[in-house]
Amino acid sequence: MSLVLWMAVRGRLSTRDRIHKYDPRAVTTCVLCNYHLESHSHLFFECSFSRAIWTQLLNYCRSPWNGLCWNAFIAWASSHWRGDNPIIVTKKLYLRVAVYHIWRERNCRIFEGTKKTISVVAHSIIDTIRCRLSSINLKDHPLIDLNWNVNAN
Ligand SMILES: [Zn+2]
Structure with missing residues (x-):
């Protein structure tokens, strides 16, 4: 998952362009x-499919869309999402997991001929995030529960 985000941030994935x-x-x-x-x-920000996923994720964690394009967002996140604060770690996790699942859905459609709905991909992302966050101790960080809703059903 981290490798996909690393390559996406550097524009190194084999996108069709x-x-x-x-x-x-x-x-x-x-x-x-x-x-x-x-x-x-x-693929990761402007596509109607991806944007719908981001909208569902941001609604889920009650966070507004920042309106940035991919390159501007990556530049912004690189300068603002520093350190190991659990909220920052959670935001990075959302980005990493979402980019991975969007890239995987793109590859499944091209190479396997399968097609998942926006809702199915969004719920896969949320399930993966919830699973990863279960290993983080959130007792001292109630903001994660409020803003990122990781304990919601
Ligand atoms: Zn598209």
């Missing part, structure tokens, strides 16, 4: 929305 540079015959359309050019920025 990158593949097209080496193979002009390659399909460039995003497989999640079947409309726009697939780039890192589109």
Whole structure:
């Protein structure tokens, strides 16, 4: 999961816009929305599929959408999400898990021909986050419970 985020932040995943540079015959359309050019920025933030997932996640943790594009968000998060404060750790976890699941759904659609709904992917993300957070002691950090809703059903 961390490797996917590391590569996504550096723009190194094999998105269709990158593949097209080496193979002009390659399909460039995003497989999640079947409309726009697939780039890192589109795939993880601008795509209607991804944006719907982020909206569900942000609603789940009662946090507003910051309106940033992918590159601006990564730059912002890199400068603001520092240290090992449990709230920061939780936010990083949300980003890591969401990017991983969006990338996995994209790959499943391309290579396996399977297709999950926005709701199924969003719930997979939340389940994964909940499982990971179960190992963090939240007793001293009630804000996580309030703002990130990790103990909700
Ligand atoms: Zn798309």
